[in-house]
Amino acid sequence: MASSISTYFSPFAQARRNTTTSTPQNRRKKLPANPNLKSSPRPTISTTVHGGEATTYTRLPPKDDDGSFFSPFNSSTEVKLSEAPLPNPTPLDNKFVTQDNQFTTEEEEDDVESEVGFDYGKFELFEVNSDNEADDDVDNNYSDDETFRLNGDVYENVFEGEDNGEKEKGVPAVMRCFDRAKIYVKAGDGGNGVVAMRREKYVPLGGPSGGDGGRGGNVYVEVVDSMNSLLPFRQSVHFRAGRGAHGKGSKQHGAKGEDVVVKVPPGTVMREAVKDGEGVQGEVLLELLHPGQRALLLPGGRGGRGNASFKSGTNKVPKIAEDGEEGPEMWLELELKLVADVGIVGAPNAGKSTFLSVISAAQPNIANYPFTTLLPNLGVVSFDYDATMVVADLPGLLEGAHRGFGLGHEFLRHTERCSALVHIVDGSSQQPEYEFDAVRLELEMFSPELAEKSYVVAYNKMDLPEAYENWKSFKERLSSRGVELFCMSAVKREGTQEVISAAYELVRNRKEAPEEGWDSTVNLNHVADMVRKQRTAPINDFEISHDTSSNTWHVVGSGLQRFVQMTNWKYADSDRRFQHVLEACGVNKSLLRLGVKEGDTVIIGEMEMVWHDSPNSSGPSNMRKQSTDSVKWPQWK
Numbered sequence: 001m002a003s004s005i006s007t008y009f010s011p012f013a014q015a016r017r018n019t020t021t022s023t024p025q026n027r028r029k030k031l032p033a034n035p036n037l038k039s040s041p042r043p044t045i046s047t048t049v050h051g052g053e054a055t056t057y058t059r060l061p062p063k064d065d066d067g068s069f070f071s072p073f074n075s076s077t078e079v080k081l082s083e084a085p086l087p088n089p090t091p092l093d094n095k096f097v098t099q100d101n102q103f104t105t106e107e108e109e110d111d112v113e114s115e116v117g118f119d120y121g122k123f124e125l126f127e128v129n130s131d132n133e134a135d136d137d138v139d140n141n142y143s144d145d146e147t148f149r150l151n152g153d154v155y156e157n158v159f160e161g162e163d164n165g166e167k168e169k170g171v172p173a174v175m176r177c178f179d180r181a182k183i184y185v186k187a188g189d190g191g192n193g194v195v196a197m198r199r200e201k202y203v204p205l206g207g208p209s210g211g212d213g214g215r216g217g218n219v220y221v222e223v224v225d226s227m228n229s230l231l232p233f234r235q236s237v238h239f240r241a242g243r244g245a246h247g248k249g250s251k252q253h254g255a256k257g258e259d260v261v262v263k264v265p266p267g268t269v270m271r272e273a274v275k276d277g278e279g280v281q282g283e284v285l286l287e288l289l290h291p292g293q294r295a296l297l298l299p300g301g302r303g304g305r306g307n308a309s310f311k312s313g314t315n316k317v318p319k320i321a322e323d324g325e326e327g328p329e330m331w332l333e334l335e336l337k338l339v340a341d342v343g344i345v346g347a348p349n350a351g352k353s354t355f356l357s358v359i360s361a362a363q364p365n366i367a368n369y370p371f372t373t374l375l376p377n378l379g380v381v382s383f384d385y386d387a388t389m390v391v392a393d394l395p396g397l398l399e400g401a402h403r404g405f406g407l408g409h410e411f412l413r414h415t416e417r418c419s420a421l422v423h424i425v426d427g428s429s430q431q432p433e434y435e436f437d438a439v440r441l442e443l444e445m446f447s448p449e450l451a452e453k454s455y456v457v458a459y460n461k462m463d464l465p466e467a468y469e470n471w472k473s474f475k476e477r478l479s480s481r482g483v484e485l486f487c488m489s490a491v492k493r494e495g496t497q498e499v500i501s502a503a504y505e506l507v508r509n510r511k512e513a514p515e516e517g518w519d520s521t522v523n524l525n526h527v528a529d530m531v532r533k534q535r536t537a538p539i540n541d542f543e544i545s546h547d548t549s550s551n552t553w554h555v556v557g558s559g560l561q562r563f564v565q566m567t568n569w570k571y572a573d574s575d576r577r578f579q580h581v582l583e584a585c586g587v588n589k590s591l592l593r594l595g596v597k598e599g600d601t602v603i604i605g606e607m608e609m610v611w612h613d614s615p616n617s618s619g620p621s622n623m624r625k626q627s628t629d630s631v632k633w634p635q636w637k
């Protein structure tokens, strides 16, 4: 059966890139959905395929800002780079299709010698790419209302937004506690390839000479010892690597885009930000604990190939060049694990906050009921000999804390960076020893590393008779375990100095001990590896879903979508190559098999097409039928 695909470059394509909203209605409205558009002044190219369909293409408007929210760890295990926001497609029952056809140039038909007769002597075409894509600045809409305490003062993490004129009052900037930040990172887009022809005196048939675009810059993360807070991220939220330079004539390749390095303090935990996910934490991507650690986070986009790279025996004068690949982007949540030397742990109401208030200038809330402390309190302990130590009082630990019971779980991870722990036991409780064991067990269950930290035990409330009475038996039982044991009365300030001095000794010993080396061979580039893996997904690995209400077919496949994104529609051969790829990777066949009908909309990435069943028998298809089938295109990479 004679049949054809018709491709129309849409005059709306560029304009619609600038639109901000995208609804099925306005997309359809602008579609050149009928064959009348064949009279469009734009180039119209047709080719014969097996199956028979004609398709009209337009580029979809850009995704909303929200849509640009890139997450390499979305629902599937595969990273989606350019998934278009789909208007709730109804998946076909049992009709999801995954193609396994292998698309390689080897499968194409034999060469046919040069089909287009250019007069090289007279012809010169040099497309200069304009870099007019203004970077959309993504607003920092982050606001974190968490409070934090230092020496009894409550500090708020308030971020200045445009419409949020609020500032933290009365607290010098350097004193504010920034243990969380949200940042946006974007790798550089690849530079575009160009179409150029060599024209030189005495070189009559110079041939294609368009160079490739340069690779976009990478985004790195590096741990810097000199930083001790996330405060700098209050000033700079967006980190964008440079775009690769565009290719030029004379086969000049574009320069690589500039890398960007996000510097973070030791102890930074990086999560992917969860969109609209209040209270939901994203997956931990990186834990950056040691100065000098460096990770490649997002690799820059590949540069588009210029027409020199498309030259082949069957297409000696290719009029095609690719756009650069868009660099991946994402929002990240950074969290700085509390940097305290000593963590105070214990059951609720044991007297932890009282102890902190005695040994430091901190004034935490103290009350005779469990869970008075809801957020960690920090206190600085000064010793006579000009030494200081930061102590953190944490919410009480309950049985089951490691599984999220109580409040302590959220903050236990803060203690992971402490050098030592002070375990306070309420001597007046019914079974102090049982309480002690329960808290130890929770620590072990939460993290074996935490349980291995050196610690001292402070048996508190010795001023109360019941505590005093139990002290002897408690001491006997615990000393047999080789634990360093103290008794004290925090309210009376008796015995507290001994406890904190012993804790200080532990901290000092720890600091003098040779720094535990970190394994620099551990691969920290797994986020970039995920992105790369996604990018190299085979082009024939796609799924099709059907939205019956709007007769729209969504073809989703990261390889295919990337191919669409890198196709530069202003070059005539781009359409032909696109048609060829759709056919070769099985999209057309799959759509036919699933029952696509005349006039249905087919969406791939940013492109929207209209399906035509009838073969396009008008002019160009017959003329170019033979030659197009036999052109060898370089392999997609």
Ligand SMILES: Nc1nc2c(ncn2[C@@H]2O[C@H](COP(=O)(O)OP(=O)(O)OP(=O)(O)O)[C@@H](O)[C@H]2O)c(=O)[nH]1
Pocket (backbone or CB within 6 Å): 346, 347, 348, 349, 350, 351, 352, 353, 354, 355, 365, 366, 367, 368, 369, 370, 371, 372, 373, 374, 394, 395, 396, 397, 460, 461, 462, 463, 464, 488, 489, 490, 491, 492
């Ligand atoms: N008699 C006596 N009471 C004490 C002592 N230390 C603390 N308390 C009291 O125990 C109660 C709890 O003290 P907090 O310091 O709030 O206890 P906490 O361990 O911080 O409690 P949470 O924050 O709820 O986990 C308060 O009423 C304190 O006054 C002590 O040495 N002797």
Ligand SMILES: [Mg+2]
Pocket (backbone or CB within 6 Å): 352, 353, 354, 364, 365, 366, 372, 373, 393, 394, 395
């Ligand atoms: Mg407390």
